[in-house]
Every structure is written in C-alpha cells, then in structure tokens.
Amino acid sequence: MNRRTFLSAATITAVTAGMAPLLTGRAGAEAADTPGERADALLAKMTAAQKEALVRCDFQALTGPGIPALTMVDASAGLRGEKGVTAFPVPIAQAASFDTDLVKNIGTAIGTEGRAKGYNNLLGPTVDITRTWHFGRQAEGMGEDPVLAGELGTAATVGMQSRHVVATVKHFAAYTQETNRFFTDVKVSDRALREVYAGPFRRILRAAPTTSVMMAYPKINGSFATQNPALFTLLKDDLGLTGYTVPDFWAGDDQVAAARAGMDLAGLGPGGVKLTAGQLTDGSISTERLDDAARRILTAMYAGGLFDHPLPAPADNVSSRAHQDLAHRAAVGSTVLLANRGAALPLPASLKKIAVIGPAGTDTYTGIAGSSYVDPGSWTTPAQAIRARAGSTAVVTAQGTKGDVPLTPVPAGALRTSTGAAGLGVSYYAGGEASGTPLATGTASNIDFTSAPVDDLPAVWSAKWTGTLTPTVTGLHRFSLLPAGTARLKIGSATVVSGTRHSRRFFLGPFDYPLHGTAELTAGRPVTVEITYTNATADTGTCGLTLGWQPESLIPAAVDAARGADAAVILVNRVAGEDMDHQQLDLPGDQNQLISQVAAVNSRTIVVLNTDGPVAMPWADKVAAVLQAWYGGRGMGTALAAVLFGDSDPGGRLPVTFPKDATQGPGTSQAAYPGVNGTVTFGENTAVGYRYYDTKNQTPRFPFGHGLSYTAFTHGSLEAAWDKAARQATLAVTVTNTGTRAGTAVVQVYATLPSGAAAEPRRLVAFRKLALAAKASSRLEITIPADDLTVWQSGKWQLTPGTYTLAVAHSSRDLTAQRAISVS
Ligand code: BGC
Numbered sequence: 001m002n003r004r005t006f007l008s009a010a011t012i013t014a015v016t017a018g019m020a021p022l023l024t025g026r027a028g029a030e031a032a033d034t035p036g037e038r039a040d041a042l043l044a045k046m047t048a049a050q051k052e053a054l055v056r057c058d059f060q061a062l063t064g065p066g067i068p069a070l071t072m073v074d075a076s077a078g079l080r081g082e083k084g085v086t087a088f089p090v091p092i093a094q095a096a097s098f099d100t101d102l103v104k105n106i107g108t109a110i111g112t113e114g115r116a117k118g119y120n121n122l123l124g125p126t127v128d129i130t131r132t133w134h135f136g137r138q139a140e141g142m143g144e145d146p147v148l149a150g151e152l153g154t155a156a157t158v159g160m161q162s163r164h165v166v167a168t169v170k171h172f173a174a175y176t177q178e179t180n181r182f183f184t185d186v187k188v189s190d191r192a193l194r195e196v197y198a199g200p201f202r203r204i205l206r207a208a209p210t211t212s213v214m215m216a217y218p219k220i221n222g223s224f225a226t227q228n229p230a231l232f233t234l235l236k237d238d239l240g241l242t243g244y245t246v247p248d249f250w251a252g253d254d255q256v257a258a259a260r261a262g263m264d265l266a267g268l269g270p271g272g273v274k275l276t277a278g279q280l281t282d283g284s285i286s287t288e289r290l291d292d293a294a295r296r297i298l299t300a301m302y303a304g305g306l307f308d309h310p311l312p313a314p315a316d317n318v319s320s321r322a323h324q325d326l327a328h329r330a331a332v333g334s335t336v337l338l339a340n341r342g343a344a345l346p347l348p349a350s351l352k353k354i355a356v357i358g359p360a361g362t363d364t365y366t367g368i369a370g371s372s373y374v375d376p377g378s379w380t381t382p383a384q385a386i387r388a389r390a391g392s393t394a395v396v397t398a399q400g401t402k403g404d405v406p407l408t409p410v411p412a413g414a415l416r417t418s419t420g421a422a423g424l425g426v427s428y429y430a431g432g433e434a435s436g437t438p439l440a441t442g443t444a445s446n447i448d449f450t451s452a453p454v455d456d457l458p459a460v461w462s463a464k465w466t467g468t469l470t471p472t473v474t475g476l477h478r479f480s481l482l483p484a485g486t487a488r489l490k491i492g493s494a495t496v497v498s499g500t501r502h503s504r505r506f507f508l509g510p511f512d513y514p515l516h517g518t519a520e521l522t523a524g525r526p527v528t529v530e531i532t533y534t535n536a537t538a539d540t541g542t543c544g545l546t547l548g549w550q551p552e553s554l555i556p557a558a559v560d561a562a563r564g565a566d567a568a569v570i571l572v573n574r575v576a577g578e579d580m581d582h583q584q585l586d587l588p589g590d591q592n593q594l595i596s597q598v599a600a601v602n603s604r605t606i607v608v609l610n611t612d613g614p615v616a617m618p619w620a621d622k623v624a625a626v627l628q629a630w631y632g633g634r635g636m637g638t639a640l641a642a643v644l645f646g647d648s649d650p651g652g653r654l655p656v657t658f659p660k661d662a663t664q665g666p667g668t669s670q671a672a673y674p675g676v677n678g679t680v681t682f683g684e685n686t687a688v689g690y691r692y693y694d695t696k697n698q699t700p701r702f703p704f705g706h707g708l709s710y711t712a713f714t715h716g717s718l719e720a721a722w723d724k725a726a727r728q729a730t731l732a733v734t735v736t737n738t739g740t741r742a743g744t745a746v747v748q749v750y751a752t753l754p755s756g757a758a759a760e761p762r763r764l765v766a767f768r769k770l771a772l773a774a775k776a777s778s779r780l781e782i783t784i785p786a787d788d789l790t791v792w793q794s795g796k797w798q799l800t801p802g803t804y805t806l807a808v809a810h811s812s813r814d815l816t817a818q819r820a821i822s823v824s
Contacts, residue, residue: 035210035298035299035300035302035303036242036295036299036302038298038302038307039295039298039299039302040295042065042067042298043291043294043295043298045065046065046294048281048287048290049061049277049278049281050062050064050065051290051291051293051294052277052278052279052280052281052290053277054067054293054294054297054298055259055264055265055266055267055275055280055290055293055294055297056266056267056274056275056276056277056279056280057070057265057267057268057274058267058274058277061277066307067298067301067307068120068301068306068307068310068311070120070121070166070265070297070301070306071118071119071120071121071311072119072121072122072123072168073114073117073119073121073122073123074123074124074371074372075110075114075119075122075123075124075160076090076091076123076124076125076126076140076170076372077089077090077091077094077124077140077367077368077372077374077633078110078113078374078633079110079113079114079117079119079374080371080372080373080374080508081375081508082117082374082375083316083317083375083377084315084316084317084318084319084377085113085117085318085319085374085375085377086109086110086113086319086320086323086324086326086327086374086633086634087327087366087367087374087375087376087377087379087633087634088106088109088110088326088327088330088374088633088634088635089327089330089331089334089630089631089632089633089635089636090139090140090367090368090372090612090630090631090632090633091124091125091126091139091140091141091142091372092130092138092139092140092141092142092143092612092613092630092655092656093139093330093331093334093630093631093632093633093652094106094142094152094156094330094334095141095142095143095148095149095152095334095655096143096334096335096336096628096630096652096653096654096655096707097152097330097333097334097651097652097769098148098652098653098655098746098748098767098769099333099651099769100151100152100154100155100769101155102326102329102330102333103152103155103156103159104155104156104158104159105159105326106156106159106326106330107125107155107156107157107158107159107160107162107167108159108160108162108163109159109322109323109326110122110124110156110159110160111159111160111161111162111163111164111165111167112163112318112323113318113319113323114160114163114165115163115164115165115311115312116312116314116315116318117314117315117318118311118312118313118314119165119311120164120165120166120304120306120311121165121166121168121212122160122165122166122167122168123168123170123214123371124156124160124167124168124169124170124372125142125152125153125156125157125160125167125169125170126140126141126142126169126170126171126372127141127142127149127150127153127169127170127200127201127204128140128141128170128171128175128176128216129141129143129144129145129146129149129174129176129196129197129199129200129688129689130143130144130176130613130655130656130689131144131176131177131666131667131673131682131688132176132177132665132666132667132672132673133582133585133613133614133656133659133662133665133667134177134179134581134582134583134667134673134674135176135177135178135581135582136177136178136576136577136578136579136580136581136582137178137368137370137372137576137577137578138576138612138613138656139368139576139612139613139630139631140368140370140372142200142655143655143656143689143704144655144656144657144688144689144690144704145655145689145690145704145763145764146195146196146197146199146200146202146203147199147203147763147764147765147766147767147788148655148764148767149199149200149655150199150200150201150202150203150204151203151767153169153200153201153203153204154203154204154206154207154208157169157204157207157208157211158207158208161208161211161303161304164304164305164306164308164309165304165306166211166212166243166300166301166303166304166306167208167211167212168211168212168213168214168246169200169201169204169211169212169213169214170213170214170216170248171214171215171216171217171225171248172198172201172213172214172215172216172225172231172235172245173193173197173198173201173216173220173225173231174186174188174193174197174216174218174220174225174682175216175217175218175225176680177581177673177674177675177680178502178578178579178580178581179500179502179581179674179675180674180675180678181217181218181579182217182218182250182251183218183219183678184217184218184219184675184678184679184680185218185219185221185222185675185678185679185680186218186219186220186221186680186682187221187679187680187681187682188220188221188682189682189685189686190792190795191685191686191791191792191793192682192684192685192686192688193220193234194234194238194792195686195791195792196686196688198234198235198239201213201235201239202239205235205239205240205241206240209240209241209242209243210242210243210299210300210303210304211241211243211300212243212244212245212246212264212265212300213235213241213243213244213245213246214245214246214247214248215231215245215246215247215248215251215252215258215263216248216251217248217251218680224251224252224253224258225251225252226247226248226251226252226258226261226263227252227253227254227257227258227261227263228261229261229262231262232245232261232262232263233262235262236262241296242296242299242300243296243297243299243300243303244264244265244293244296244297244299244300245262245263245264245265245296246263246264246265246268247263247265247266247268249268255267255275255279256275256279256280256284256285259275259280259284259285259289259290259293260284260285260289262289263293264292264293264294264296264297265293265297266280266293319377324634324635327633327634327635328635328638328639328642329635329639330632330633330635331629331632331633331635331636331638331639331640332635332639332642332643332648332650332651333651333652333744334630334632334651334652335627335628335629335630335632335639335640335643335650335651335652336627336628336650336652336653336654336706336707337625337626337627337643337650337652337707337708337709337710338626338627338628338654338658338702338706338707338708339620339623339625339626339708340624340625340708341624341625342624344567344604344606344624344625345606345624345625345627345643345644345646345710346643346644346645346646346710347393347567347604347606347644347645347646349391349392349393349645351393351566351567352393352394352566353393353394353395353396353564353565353566354386354390354393354394354395354396354565354566354567354568354569355395355396355397355398355558355561355562355564355565355567355568355569355598355602356382356383356386356387356395356396356397356398356569356571357397357398357399357400357558357561357562357568357569357570357571357594357598358399358400358401358403358558358570358571358572358573358591358594358608359399359401359402359403359571359572359573359610360381360382360383360386360397360569360571361381361382361383361384362381363402363403363405363573364381364382364571364573364610364636364637365511365573365575365610365631366379366631366632366633366634366636367509367631367633368509368576368577368578368612368631369505369506369508369509369510369511369513369575369576369577369578369580370506370508370509370577370578370579371508371509371578372578373508373509373510373577374633376633376634377634379634379635379636379637380637380638381637382571382608382636382637382640382641383395383397383637384637385637385638385640385641386569386637386640386641386644388641389641389642389644389645389647390645396561396564396565397561398554398557398558398560398561398562399554399557399558400554400555400557400558400570400594400598401554401555401558401572401589401590401591401594402478402550402554402589403572403573403588403589403591404514404516404573404574404575404588404589405480405512405514406480406482406512406514406546406548407478407479407480407514407548407549407550408548408549408550409446409447409448409546409547409548410446410447410469410547410548410549411446412445412446414469414470414471414472414549414551415445415446415467415468415469415529416467416468416470416526417443417466417467418466418467421443422445423443423444423445423446423467424443424444424446424447424465424466424467424529424531425441425442425443425444425465425466425467426441426442426443426444426453426463426464426465426466427440427441427463427464428440428441428453428454428457428461428462428463429461429462429463429464430457430458430460430461430462431458431460431461431462431534431536432460432462432486432534432536432537433462433534434462434463434464434532434533434534439456439457439458439461440454440456440457442454444465446547447465447531447545447546447547448545448546448547449543449544449545449546450484450504450543450544451543451544452543459541460534460535460536461534461535461543462532462533462534462535462536463532463533463534464530464531464532464533465529465530465531465532465533466528466529466530466531467528467529468526468527468528468529469491469521469526469527469529470524470525470526470527471521471522471523471524471525471527471551472523472524472551473523473551473552474521474522474523475520475521475552475553475556476518476519476520476553476555476590476593477518477519477520477521477549477550477551477553478516478517478518478549478550478553478589478590479491479496479497479516479517479518479519479547479548479549480497480514480515480516480517480546480547480548480549480589481497481498481499481514481515481531481545481546481547481548482501482504482512482513482514482515482544482545482546482548483499483500483501483504483515483533483538483544483545483546484501484502484503484504484535484538484539484542484543484544484545485500485501485533485534485535485536485537485538485543485544485545486498486499486500486533486534486536486537487499487515487531487532487533487534487545488531488532488533489517489529489530489531489547490529490530490531491519491521491527491528491529492527492528494519495517496517496518496519497515497516497517498515498517499515499583499584500537500583501513501514501515501538501580502537502538502539502579502580503538503539503542503579503580504544504546506577506578506579506580508578509577509578511575511577512575513575513577513579513580514548514575514588515583515588516588516589517589518589518590518593521551531545531547533545539579553590554590554594555590555593555594555597558570558594558597558598559597559598559600559601562598562601562602562605563601563602565602566604567602567604567605567606568598568599568602568604568605568606569606569608569644570594570595570598570605570606570607570608571608571610571629572587572591572594572595572607572608572609572610572611573591573610573611574587574588574610574611574612574615575588576611576612576613576631581674584662585614585615585616585659585661585662586615586616587611587615587616592616592618592619595607595619595622595623596618596619596622599619599622599623600622603624604624605622605623605624605625606623606624606625606626606627606644607619607623607625607626607627608627608629608640609626609627609628609629609630610629610630610631610636611628611630612630612631613656613658614656614657614658614659614701614702616660616661616662617701620701627640627643627644627650628652628654646710646741649709649710649711649741649742649743649744650707650708650709650710651744651746651769652707653705653706653707653746653748653811654702654703654704654705654706654707654811655704656689656704657689657690657692657693657700657702657703657704657812658700658701658702658703658706659698659700659701660699660700660701664693664698664700665692665693665698665700666682666683666684666687666688666692669683671683672684686759686760687760689704690703690704690705690812690813691760691761691762691763692760694760694761694762694812695760695761700813703811703812703813703814704764704811704812705746705748705764705809705810705811705812705814706810706811706812706813706814707746707811709739709743709744709745710739710741710743711737711738711739711740711741711742711743711774712737712738712739713735713736713737713738713743713745713772713810714735714736714738714816715733715734715735715736715747715808715816715817716733716734716735716736716817717733717817718731718732718733718806718807718808718817718818718819719731719732719733719819720732720806720819720820720821721821722804722821722822722823722824724824726783727785727786727799728783728784728785728786729751729783729784729789729804729806729821729823730781730782730783730784731749731781731782731783731784731806731808731819732779732780732781732782733747733779733780733808733817734777734778734779734780735747735770735772735777735778735779735780736772736775736776736777737772737773737774737775737776737777738775739774740774740775741774742771742772742773742774743771743772744769744770744771744772745769745770745772746767746768746769746810747767747768747769747770747780747808747809748764748766748767748808748809748810748811748812749764749765749766749767749782749784749806749807749808749809750762750763750764750765750806750807750809750812750815751763751765751784751788751789751804751805751806751807752804752805752807753789753791753800753802753804754800754801754802754803754804754823755802756800756801756802757791757793757798757800757802758791758793759791762807762812764812765784765788765789765806766782766784766788768780768782784806786799786823789804789823799823800823801823801824802822802823803820803821803822803823804820804821804822804823805818805819805820805821806818806819806820806821807819
C-alpha cells in the first residue's frame, strides 16, 4: 500500500513553496572561516526556537538570522516538474556511459539549471543499487556495482555542487523495490549493507562530506531507515557525513523519533506534515542533538555557497544549446551495443530502404515516471532523427506495436453475459478473494472505472466478471488491464494477463502502468472470459480497473514494411516508474511477436530497447543487432541516429547484468523478492549483480560491463604492484584501437581477493573510458587505494593479507590480462 495516495501534487508544491527564498547574505563570519566555523558562529547567535525552525524547515521564521530558505527540486536526470529545462538520460543510462567527466558535466549542467530556476537544494543524484530486475525505479539509480555508482555519483554531486547548490544523495539505504516500499523490512547483513548498499555513499562522502543525504523508505533490520540510530551512526560517524540528512517525503512514522535518531532536516516527515513549533524544544530531543542538526544544515549551506551566492530570480528557459548538445553526447555515450552479428551496424550508406518500426515517435520514452521525470520539451524523436540522417536511403515507418500503453476499453458489443445481454455479469465481494456470498450482482457494460462501481462496498473489496467475448477479426489480439490493485484476465482456461499495480499511474510523470497479454482468437468464435479484481493491494483508499484490447494486430503491416526494406529498425518499449515494479521480464504486449516476425523476413533486423533494464530476449538468436537505448532524455533520437549510421561509436557498457531469464540473479524466491509478510531477506548477502552470477556460476545473457564498439580494442600485458608505504596497488596497461575507425574503450579492472576475505569471485575496483583514434594506443596508469580492496569483517574494514589478482577486462566475463600481487 502507498500512503502517498492521500497527498496530491499540490502538497509537494506547498512543501517547497513554503521555502521561497527569504533574506540572504553574510551572517557574521569571516570569509576565510571554514563552513563548520561559520555554522558555529551563526549557531551561537540563534535561539533554540530558531534552531528548531531550521530543523523543521520553517524558513519563514528565519529571516532574523538571515538564513536563506532551502528550495528543493528532484534532479537526477534534470529538473522535475519544470518547463524550459534539459532532460538528460536517466541515471542508469548515465551509469552506462562509465564516463566520470560526462556525468560531472551533466551534474554541473543540472546545477546551473537548478539555480537559474530558483532552487538551491537539488534532490539527486540517486545511487540505489539495482538488486533485482523487478525494481521499478532501477533507472533512477546507477546500476548494480558500488564502485561504478559511487564514482559516478561522486562526479554528479561534485558537478552539481560546483554551481552553489546542495546536492541530496538518495536514498540511504538498501532501497531496492517499490512493492510495499513504505513498510518493507529489509533483513540485510552488516557486511552487505556497508560493502554494497552504503558503498556508493561511502565514496561520495569521501569527496563531498558536506553534502546532504536522503534517508530511504524501508525499515532496515526492523527499524525505519528514517528512525534507525544505527543507520545514522553509519552515515555520520563511519562514512563521514558532515552535512545534513533529510527523510524521503512521507517516510517513517514518527518525526520526533527521527530527529532523535539523527534526522537533521526533520520537518519533511510522515504525511507531509511539518513538525509544529515547540515539538523539538520540549525535551523530546536533547539540546546537543538539536544543535547538531542545525549545525549540519548550516554547514552544508555554507559549504555549498548558499549564503554567499543568493539565488537569482527564476528564469523561464534555462536550457542552453550547450546543455542540449551535452544531452545528445550523453545519450550516445550511454547507448550499449549488445549484439552485432555480421557487422549489421553501422548501417551502410548503400542501403536503399530502411523500415523504422515500433514506438519511435512521441511514444518513445525519454524518462522514468515519478519524481525524477523530466519534461523533454521539444525534442527530435528517433523516427524524425533517422529520417533526417538517412540521406538518399528511403525511410518507411510502421507502427507495428503500440508498446507499453493501456489499450482501449473492450466495448459492451463484443461481450455477452450468460443470459445473452451485452456486457459481462459481475459479482462484488467483501475482502480480497472474490469468493463467498456476493454483496451485490449485476451486469457491467464494460470494465473501466476509477471509483467503486457500486455503492456501499467496504474499504477492501473484490469482484468477478464473467461472460463471453466474440472477436470480429481473426489473429493476434492484445489485452491490457490497468488496475489499482490486483487483477487477472482468463480466456478459456488460460490466464492471459495478471498482476498487481499499486496505482494506475504515479501522480508525477505522464505514464500509465498497464499489464499486458495476447491471445490468438478467431472471428465469430466466442470465448469465455473471467476477470477477477481486488483493491486490497492498491494504494490505500483507491481502486480502479480498465480492461482494454486491440483486436487488429499492427504486426502484419510492419512485417510487410520490413520485407521490402534492406534493414528493419524496431524500437520496443517498457514503462517504468515510482510505485510500480516489473512483474515479468518479458517485453509487454505483442512486442516479442513483432520482433520475431520481422526478423523472419528481414535479416538485418536491429532491435532498440527503450527500457530501463534487462528484458527477456526469446528472439536473441534471430536478430542481427541489439541496442540498449534506455530512456535517453531529449537527445535520445539524435543519438540513436548517430549510432545507427556510424557517426558515433556506441559508447555505453552495461551497468547491470542482463539475465537470460527470470530464474537467474538474486530475488527469485518470494522471501528474497517481494518478501513474505512485509519482510524481504537479502539472502544473497554481498553477492549482488555480477557477483551473484559469478558466485552461482550462472551465465547471463549479457554480463555486467558488456558493450560492443564499431572498432576493436586490445589490452597489452598488465603491470601491477603493491605499494605498501602508500597502501595502494598500482597498475598499468596499454590499450590499442586495432580497428580502422575511432572509438571509445571502457577499460575495467577487477580484483579477486584472497580466500581469507571470504569475498565473491571478483569485484570492480576501477574503470576508465577513453576515446582512441584508429590504430592509436594509450598507456593507462591506475592506482587502487587499499580502501577499495578491504572487506567488512568482525566489525571493521580489513585489508586481508595475501595474494590479490588484478585483471583488466572488457566486461566482468571478458578478462584480457591478469596479474597477481602480494598484499601485506
Ligand atoms: C521519492 C524521492 C523524491 C521525493 C520528492 C519520493 O517519492 O522517493 O526520491 O525526492 O518523492 O519528490
């Protein structure tokens, strides 16, 4: 359930509107003082009530001490909820770039736009570790590896904060699923918590200790992250945060307990209700804790330059040509060429005709739904960009599939009750089981409601609709359910669609969250249908269901278009967002059928995945090439055209492992995902991502770090040594572009620890991205600090003496050279 249902977008606006910039300016300290000293000097002049007002986010009360209001906006891929801003690729795409300079530039651009729009506290970057492919917000994080997410999260944070804003790194910690997100109790070992989930934060805070951190929704080992003293100790004492903590909006259940445990900006608590004046000065929390919280907020504000650089008046359009070019480069740099048989890509200029199939227009997804959605404004769609770039090659388009959208409601005319009336028979029940004695029965002309269809239903209710459906055409029919709750469609004895959505769409972001299925049906031949539904799993107090269909398949026309073309580029998509998890690895709807049928008639079939992560690829051996385009922001179309035609090398590598099927990877049992009785057990311990596949000897579809180039790179022999005095490993390797065109290499370094460390087979310890001209070489020298080779054992970080094997690699499963070093 999702308590956030009760809170409208207006509530968020109210929270932030109350933070309009007030008085700004120097507040009584010398410029040479450190941020901490300036915070202390100001604190010494503040009353307890003023300190409390700061902690409660009541900036109206702080005009006296001249403290500027914090103005917040979500900002992982650009500014949420604004017009005239730049939509960058989603964070998982940024992670796929493996490019710290690029991500720093994106951070700087978002910081620049944030300030220009009147915000001085940007809620991002997000570095939640991808634990399972189910996670509906995986696109908002930076992948499955703590070093990758940590390095790129650092780049984003440092970039943003260079523009005189405070970044809020999200979400601490172990937030890995949307199902039951407000209440899930995560059982995670101390070691996994520190090495994996807190790993990115550890790196970011080393570089930017005065930043701020958002505490996550779930409970960690029994206590809400927002109210969990052990988590605050970890963050502040061990990881070194000297800035402030803030709760995720509406997290936890007790703001005073949160403030006592270590929440600094404690005012944004459960229910969006601010603490009222006096709640923290009545002895509920110690004066030391109140001082500490206020000092941390002020320290981050001084360090960020918020006192010295007052915000400008907000501008309408803050997206510049330079930022738009950066968005294009970022989308190129994050596009992963997963497979490329027979050098199908880049498309040669000699092709006479290309068919562009699938959601390639404004139905392309540029971002994730929810609090990180960024309006792309006017942008060039893939179809437009391909057409513009194709030159003398003709481009034909065919829709092929509607992609991941709800379909139009099945009309009464196609349905018959058991007594022959138009529509379906329906029975309503108390509780979630759709069984027992009905509360009411009747006839429904169709299924399409967003409030209780009959009066007097209890808070939790269920329903069953039955009857027949008579098709008017023969062939593949698509069906969709758009529930707030759990629903299932059976045709005959087969379950065609089933699943749960807590909400039909999140209140931020423009996408619905439908569930899909297909069935082959014959014109004029009735089939029995049964739809069951309950709102027991919907966001509290809500209900809704739409049964949609698409009787006429768009696939035959797309196959015709592909048959007459020299190449077929098929875009397929999947919606992702807040308050939803993926329940199936399969592409939604008829998209697998579309790909298979097009590939059967066109040997140069290129699949472009407009998804947030892995999908099953039953057609993998039948298509010529596969590109992972993620949700690429406003530059997605032009970047795709540049990559398809070979103007740019596909620069991305996978920041997450792509499983072959849903049996692989962590989270395959109910206890591990989505949990039993509200408890999720991270039984895989530290074996997250590729570490799991390595530990379990599973061969994924595509390994972590994988991605092809249009050229080829070799690694020379590896030099490696342990520098005991400096407590670091040093290594050097020469990378050569052996091909005939320029390209971008991503050199990955993995370490295998001695057995005493009881670690997984290997872990990423460094990566470098470099552009190399044809036949060019470059010598890379990399140092790996001891910290990156330590493990958390017996309650402390330990560097296990013994033999470490360092390997350079193209991916976690493609090691090119190895060298053992002895660490003492
Ligand atoms: C999200 C946060 C976000 C906040 C404010 C929450 O639902 O989890 O990431 O910062 O909303 O929009």
